[in-house]
Amino acid sequence: MPSWISRAWKKGIVTTTYPVGAPTGEEIPPTGCPVGIEDAAAFRSAAAIAEPLCPTGAITPAGVDQGQCIRCTRCFRVGFGAGGAVESGNAAREGLIWISGTPPALRVEPAPLAPIGRSIHVFLMDVGSCNACNLEVLALANPYYDAARLGISFTNSPRHADVLAVVGVPTEPLVEPLRRTYDAMPAPKAVLAVGACAIDGGIFEGNPGLEVPVRTIVPVDLYVSGCPPPPLAVLDGILRLAGRNRVRNGGDR
């Protein structure tokens, strides 16, 4: 089909240079995490005003919990601003709490899946999401992100998977399937909690019939915050599980 070929040729290469290059403005949507107040005293006073505004209780004078933040932009009224959060994944839950505008000192890397670091098979498990996180994870397969160039592919069975990407807030009927899916995966394996719902229930925390958070059901190796996280944040999370993310390797694959 020469016409298909000519079309593909005309379209050119749209794939991001990430993780070799830095993410561009188009790739990081402006709804990053609330940052922008560097001074500790100013932060505390701004956070005290923002605290009652925050629908999920992510902002306290102690810091901004990226894991609970749903990027609703309400705190922007008191001086917070959007920041890029592509490389904010953390292996420790407490590490998602940012003090003022700076990433946390507690930056824990997961134990890398060394033997399988070059080829990673990801199984996506939805335990009660709004479908946005699912689509953002699957967007990694589209030509703009093309995770296959980094050896990352999606698999159709947990028995072939190295990484379990969990999205959504676990509903009661999906707790057991999640546990069994995790058990079905061969070791070494890792769990990626994608999005505010998977980390701590997000906006749905406290609804009846929900079992939050995911980490009480299966052990979580890395948290990727966002509502939903942009595809590059998920990509960074998967690469970090394999020990070859951009930050660790100084931009070099």
Next chain:
Amino acid sequence: MSAPLPEVGDPPPRARERSLTYVDADRSLALRTDYESRETLLERPAQLTVEEIGILELWQTTEGHPHRIPVGESVEGYGVFTFPYGPVTMGVPESGAFDLRTYGERVLEIVPEVGYKHRGVAAALVGRSVPDALLRVERFAGNFSASHGAAFLRAVEIAEGIGVPESELWTRALAQELQRVYNHLHLIARVAEAASQNVGVAQAHALAEESLRLTARTFGHRWAFGALASENPLRRLGPDDRRALGSRLRELDREFASLWELFLSSRTFIDRIQSTATVSRADALRWGAVGPTLRASGVAWDDRLRAPTPPYTDLFVPLAQEGSGDALARVLVRQEEVRSSLLLLDQILDRWSSMRGGESAPPAPVEPGRGIARLEAPSGDLVYDVRISDGRVRSVGVRTPSQANWPLFALGMRGGVFTDFHFALESFGLVFADTDG
């Protein structure tokens, strides 16, 4: 291939028949419409059927989820067994289950099991202020967030009898149409993926990603969360932003048109989806199909035309309609709607500068403190029934397009083969999050 577009406002063909079908139907999931008097029964909520009210209320409880959606008689016979599929499967990127009745090759019957993902969104809205409730409504179904948000806000406005600034109405339409473009492009890509049209899949997914990036540029969020909140500081709707958006949308339109030509030239693609998962016009009416599914079966119904909420009352909405009711017809309707949504976006951006800047006329509540709003989400008719008092939400009933279309999926799959499954699921545009709430 496509039927000629009827004039806007024309009565649909054989209107009487449809109206009768609705009245005589023993079961209808769609909210009924009286064609003769040209009025939707939503304006007279007392006449909602018991079943319809039941559906609006079902999703408020945590009881009874998950549950099965059987259609017609169960199939029995020599060698017939049940093949359970889901809830954990990568073939369907969400969690939901199916029971397939088969003797090994043909799918004799399929029973969807929905409600696994029931998060209790409707119940969580009770007692909240409207802005707090909106945050949750948008996360009912992430890829239909603008439609859910707009329907909820409209219902609230009807209940309270308040007008809104004109610019807000146009912003809502802008967000909804951008999201419709994304959803249709995504579903076309998914159907093509099932037919192994790899180059086309990549190209269609690229266009869908572009539409997401345009949403992010305009509203500060790829999924338009927060797009409808007037105080959102990330909205960029200034004259320069609108001009840039318009030119990128025209480029998207050109690219999609040439891509669609290529899809049509692929016989393997067309052959695969032609006469797959067919829904007849009578079935579509009897079981209450909505949205592209209904229009693909030959019924000229689009809420943006027949029951328009402002600002659609002021816009030219081309009607996409096909007659054959198969996956091909549904894909054709969706591709026409990509073009028509881009046309609508063009109109919206065009008329933005001539906006008078006043407030819309306050709508009259159906009864004090209660508002029912329906609008056309990407997959079809979406209904919100909201009761509100003292600025707090008292109860919310939701009937989403995915809930309405499951029986049609089950009917369409009868007699098909296993590999029809993805063509059926994607072409009906069924979203579990939208079903389960």
